[in-house]
Amino acid sequence: MEFRIARGEFAEAVAWAARALPGRTPVPVLGGLLLTAQAGRLTVSGSDFETAARAGADAEVTAAGRVLVLGRRLLDICRVLPEGPVSCALEGTRFTVEADGTRFGMSTLPREEYPASPKAPAGYGAVDAAAFATAVGxxxxxxxxxxxxxxxxxxxxxxxxxxxxxxxSDRYRYAVRRLEWKPQGGQGGAVEVLLPARRLLETARSLARCGTLRLGLDPAAGAGGGVAGFEGAGRRVVLRRLEGRLPGYGSLFELTGAAVAEAESGALTEAVRRVAVVAEANSPVRLEFAGDRVLVRAGFGEDVAQQRVPAALRGAGEVTVAFNGAYLLDALASYEQGRLRMEILGAGQRVLLTDGASDPAHQHLLMSVKQLV
Structure with missing residues (x-):
């Protein structure tokens, strides 16, 4: 195995595949990255049973082949390589990386012990990568x-x-976001897929600039069966699906008789961020709606903070509601600048946040705190 590649492309491919490496593993081969060189192309792959990542880059391949090396060691080497072309070769059981007079040698791992990565499912549709990353976030x-x-x-x-x-949803809050996508071919009814949130967020953000994101899926796989694939700009991630499904949210989002408050999202978010600095870990942030203002308050005794923000309230003369500060800030920060609508049932009950549209694409349900003192 022998190839020559641009430093930047090599480092990017290795960094991408290293996303799937486990933090710690008692089995050394699971910490490996698989490099495959053939026909003018280098492919770098990594896997940790739940996630598989693959990236490709153009390379001048002198001798085709495959090698398994310690992933994080190779990642560290790529970070310190000097600028210029990189020459790599497999010499027996030793893998060498050389650039501009700097040469690194690495021992190889037994490739036959490396588990096969999950196969990427067939294409199912496509979505705007930037919009998808925003929605996932x-x-x-x-x-x-x-x-x-x-x-x-x-x-x-x-x-x-x-x-x-x-x-x-984590039982105390429930977020929903709708967006357009382009299904591929003639598809049947609705399909639901449950994927690890942290892994999906990492994947969506890392592929946000690829333009069009292609989704691979086997609709025949039952709940918790199979994998889902995301691919764009020569990079691919395969995520193993979780078992089960989230509880329905239809009736939860129906707040009959709720008071309705509206405020500017950015101003309210900044006010909550400011006053929350005096709140203890489990103490609430209060929102007191009255007239054309909302008073944002936090803290107890002498250690308190408050700020008034313009707001409009309908359906009640005054309304006071309190939330876990971190949960409230998470919800508010998930909305872009613009008008924010809050449907409020009362203290200790559900509050629904939307973007103010008649058919909102983004909804976030929060449970308010019962004790307001």
Whole structure:
């Protein structure tokens, strides 16, 4: 095996594939990156059973072949390589990396012990990469972090017609975002896929600039079966699907008789961010709506902060509601600048945030805190 490649392209391909490497593993081969050189192309692959990442780059291949090397060691080497072309070769059981007089030698790992990466599913459709990354970021804040409840750590994708719906919930909040996408070929009814939120967020952000993001999926796989693939700009990630599905949110988002408040998203977000600095870990941030203002308050005793923000309230004379500060800030920050609408049932009850449109594409449900003092 022997090839020559531009330093930047080599470093980018290695960094991309290294995203799938496990943090710690007792099995050395699982920390490896598989390099495949053939016909003017270098492919770098990494996997940790739940995720598989692959990146390709043009290369001048003198001798085709494959080699498995320690991924993080190769990543460190790529970071310090001098500028210019990089020459790599497999010499027996030693892999060498050389650039501008600097030469590194690496021992290789037994390739026959490396587990096969999950096969990427067939293409199912495409979506604007930037819009998808934004949508994933808006719902990921509501996903759970408790690995003992794996279903709640995922983001659910529902594909029906030309609409994609993303949703996530940790039982205390529920975020939903709809966006357009382009299905491929004649497809049947709705398909739902539950994917790890953290991995999906990393994937979406890293592919946000690729223009069009292609989604691969096997619709015949049952809940929790198979994988989902995301590919764009010569890079691909395959994520293993989680078992189960999120609970429905239809009735939760129906807040009959709720008071309706509206405020400018950016101003309210900054006010909450400011006053929350005096709030203890479990103390709430209060929103007191009255007249044409909302008073944002946090803290107890002498350690308090408050700020008034313009707001409009309909359906009630005054309304006071309180939230976990971190949850409220996550929800507010997920909205872009513009008018924010809040439907409020009352203290200790549900509050629905939307972008103010008659048919909102982004909805975020929060449970308010019962105790306001």
């Amino acid at each position: 808006q719902v990921a804040v509501a996903a759970g972090r408790d690995d003992t409840l794996p279903v709640l750590t995922g983001i659910q994708l529902r594909l029906e017609g030309d609409e994609m719906t993303l949703s996530a």
